[in-house]
Amino acid sequence: MMIILDLLSILLICLGLFFFFASAVGLLRFPDTLCRMHALAKADNLALGCVILGAMYQQDDPLVIGKLFLIWAVTLLSSATGGFLLAQRIRRKFLAREGEV
Amino acid sequence: MTTGLVFDAVLAFSLVVLAIITLRQRTPGEAVVQLMIFGLLLALSWLRVDATDLALTEAAIGSGVTGALLLAALRRTGFGKPFPSAVSAWLRYPVTIGCALLGVVLSLVVMHTWDSPAGLTDLAYAHLKESGTQNPVTAVILNYRSIDTLLEIGVLLVAALSVYTLSGPASGTPVKPPGPIFRFYMRIMTPIFWLVVPYMVWVGGRAPGGAFQAGALLSGLGALTLLGPSPWPLRLKRRVVRWGLTLGFSLFLAAAAWMWQYGNLLAYPPDQAKNWILLIEIACTLSIGISLTIMFAGCAGWLHEDPKRAS
Numbered sequence: 001m002m003i004i005l006d007l008l009s010i011l012l013i014c015l016g017l018f019f020f021f022a023s024a025v026g027l028l029r030f031p032d033t034l035c036r037m038h039a040l041a042k043a044d045n046l047a048l049g050c051v052i053l054g055a056m057y058q059q060d061d062p063l064v065i066g067k068l069f070l071i072w073a074v075t076l077l078s079s080a081t082g083g084f085l086l087a088q089r090i091r092r093k094f095l096a097r098e099g100e101v
Numbered sequence: 102m103t104t105g106l107v108f109d110a111v112l113a114f115s116l117v118v119l120a121i122i123t124l125r126q127r128t129p130g131e132a133v134v135q136l137m138i139f140g141l142l143l144a145l146s147w148l149r150v151d152a153t154d155l156a157l158t159e160a161a162i163g164s165g166v167t168g169a170l171l172l173a174a175l176r177r178t179g180f181g182k183p184f185p186s187a188v189s190a191w192l193r194y195p196v197t198i199g200c201a202l203l204g205v206v207l208s209l210v211v212m213h214t215w216d217s218p219a220g221l222t223d224l225a226y227a228h229l230k231e232s233g234t235q236n237p238v239t240a241v242i243l244n245y246r247s248i249d250t251l252l253e254i255g256v257l258l259v260a261a262l263s264v265y266t267l268s269g270p271a272s273g274t275p276v277k278p279p280g281p282i283f284r285f286y287m288r289i290m291t292p293i294f295w296l297v298v299p300y301m302v303w304v305g306g307r308a309p310g311g312a313f314q315a316g317a318l319l320s321g322l323g324a325l326t327l328l329g330p331s332p333w334p335l336r337l338k339r340r341v342v343r344w345g346l347t348l349g350f351s352l353f354l355a356a357a358a359w360m361w362q363y364g365n366l367l368a369y370p371p372d373q374a375k376n377w378i379l380l381i382e383i384a385c386t387l388s389i390g391i392s393l394t395i396m397f398a399g400c401a402g403w404l405h406e407d408p409k410r411a412s
């Protein structure tokens with residue numbers, strides 16, 4: 001049973017690391033801010049989710065598991081809101097520039 | 102063991118590289134973002150030496166609050182305006198060489214004292230029972246060396262008062278209405294903040310936490326509220342704000358004066374220590390939160406704003 005949990009942990013954390021890596025590459029290689037934000041949001045949602053799920057399998061204390069889940073939930077909420085605010089600002093700037101032309 | 106060493110080496114190397122990158126940015130906006138990343142990595146390195154309290158404080162204040170303050174100030178001076186002309190070489194090279202020498206000397210000191218017994222650690226643990234708290238860091242901050250903390254709170258108060266007095270009528274461009282998504286976010290996050298802040302104060306008695314971290318969180322809530330649709334902290338009565346601002350420092354000072362009857366400033370009697378520490382921590386959390394929020398509002402130029410904002 002322990003072995004299965006450990007294997008699941010390793011698998012999930014490796015998957016999370018892969019997504020983190022992909023999002024870092026996306027952040028560096030994508031052409032504009034909106035695309036880069038997409039890459040960043042992927043890291044917050046998927047990569048962190050996988051790592052936290054992997055870490056959950058290593059815990060016995062339900063309180064700690066709850067806290068881990070809360071970290072992910074709050075990060076999801078914050079990254080979605082932050083991404084929206086950034087995109088809103090970019091859109092407003094773009095519209096203002098279009099208006100000038 | 103080796104894995105940890107490799108990780109530490111990479112971490113230390115990236116810190117140095119990030120510091121150089123931060124200094125070499127062309128515009129203040131980019132430099133502030135780099136500084137915030139630097140602060141987070143620094144927090145990680147505190148974690149590596151098991152200084153969780155410091156890591157929390159560094160992440161919350163060093164990276165979060167400082168970054169927010171700088172970004173708020175940049176709202177007025179411009180994110181993308183390049184720095185004025187570079188510092189002259191006559192100044193730059195001596196300063197660089199001086200800093201490098203200082204770094205070498207400090208590294209030598211650390212290496213020299215590496216094997217000697219761990220300073221005052223044993224003493225701090227020996228008196229933990231009488232200190233009124235189970236967290237040795239809190240014991241140092243609020244009991245053994247509480248005079249330092251008193252002065253730190255005083256410095257923060259002076260800084261907040263300067264911002265409060267010096268910022269004239271509102272000069273920053275008001276925030277554009279943030280829209281329904283941010284409103285939804287605040288509706289969920291505000292109760293979470295109000296849960297976590299008291300928890301942070303309480304948990305400081307036995308685990309990493311305490312007034313500074315909780316105060317930084319409170320100011321985070323304050324800054325978010327100021328950005329939101331109803332910036333009610335700006336509408337508070339001046340008298341309320343001033344009382345909240347000075348509460349921590351005055352209570353701390355009163356405690357120091359009260360302890361005089363036991364022969365020493367801030368020497369709590371062991372049986373009352375816990376209550377005093379808790380009382381001071383709660384008051385300081387409120388004052389730190391209010392101070393940092395005032396600084397944020399002052400930096401952004403909203404402090405004495407006309408409270409009617411279009412929503």
